[in-house]
Amino acid sequence: MNKFGILAAIICVFASVSADTCDVSAREHLNNIEFVDMKKGCVQLTEDQIKKEITASLKYLSYGAYFSQDNVNRPGYAKFYFDAASEEREHAHKLIEYLQMRGRYFDIQDTIISNINIGQLIKESEQAKALGLDHGWMKAPEPRANGLSAGMESLRTALKMEYAVTESIRNLIIACEAEKVDGKNDEVFNDYHFVDYLTGEFLTEQYKGKRDIAGKISTLGKMIKDNGGELADFLFDQKLQ
Amino acid sequence: MKSIIILCLVAFASANLSTDSGKSLETPCPPENLFGEVEAQDCCSNPDSCVEDSVFFHTDATSRIVDASKVDVYDEFIKYANEYLTRSYEYFFLAAQFGTYSKDRAGFEKLLNGLSDSAWNRGIDMIKQMAKRGIPHRYILNKDIEGIVSSANVTEMAAVAKAADIEKNLLIKANDIHRHHSHASLTASPSCGYDASLSHYIAEEIMEEKVDTVRTLTGYTNQLKRLFKQDPKLYPLSLFMFNQQLE
Incomplete structure (x- = not known):
């Protein structure tokens, strides 16, 4: 630990005394006012979704890095995937903001949000099997044996990744629209607003994104036919720039 | 006609x-x-x-200035770039705590979100810099970064002090990597790591910004510390005012 680390540690001791006092007094005034109604199972699944969005962002980042390499040289694809990485990160941010609004960010016991191993997520993103999909196309030798191109293979995997994320959001919606209420066997809680938010904001974006990638695959596929993947990739990359 | x-x-x-x-x-x-x-x-x-x-x-052209077998001289730079991505998400969760109803400190949230965005963008920029120089990117991390988790409940002062600590460590590491890439004898092989362009990038793009950030955060930390030490009873009010200043 460097000198400053020690200084910070000392400061933390000072701070914890007063801040605890602040939190306690804040909670005192909210006692007996039941204003938070989002249910635990739904919150935990949302936290899990946040992890998935982060993993997708890191995976897209590695796609961007791949296409930026001097021996791949596809600036258009690189830009597309770097932008996709930041977009996934923004999705994670939006979900956190939602939990904050509903009073459920960092508010329940057994929360996973306080113990996400970020280092581990980064390392897992290196693996070819991140998010249960095969990203091994990045390691494939050129020219590709199947007559495809790196661009095509990346888009196909990206579409599978978007499909997986969409399914995950759909499952989140299903869980949040009929969660059993603790202690009441026959009562379920339908989180109308969150379900509407997920459907309106997230699913719309997912379906638009999937349509966009599927369109790209279709166009590139027609260019590859009878021509060869490399030239098609070269030309399509310019469209993406 | x-x-x-x-x-x-x-x-x-x-x-x-x-x-x-x-x-x-x-x-x-x-x-x-x-x-x-x-x-x-x-x-x-x-x-x-x-x-x-x-x-x-016969072979791919490469913009790398060292042999493929010696490319590990850039490993520290790759780990450093990945640390920015890791820290970006660490700040991301740290900031989120201050947007909850129980903390309700929008100024602190804004400060930490700014650090998160800046670390994310810098990490991506470093990956692009690697690509420019023919260095393939991998998700490798230093041992001290591997265990970073999203933070548990922290106070305002602890969050700012932690941010100051992180930024100062990033500055120190940038110094180390700069030294690694900017010192060599006239006859030394490029495989020793000398790389004027990369040193220039570190000095101009990273250090300049980082020096300012460290100064700002250490200033905030000391300010909060004095506010607390001078009059602990007024500290909740001081935090309210400080938060407003950050908004």
């Missing part, structure tokens, strides 16, 4: 094109020493092979 002029222009353009393509066939040699002198000479003695560019089939 117009059509005659257009016809003339078209004829002139096609004449130029044919001259250009003729020229390129007459002088087909690739730049010497790109892939070795022997291949360049073969190319000159056999122009047909140059038309097919077969001389270029």
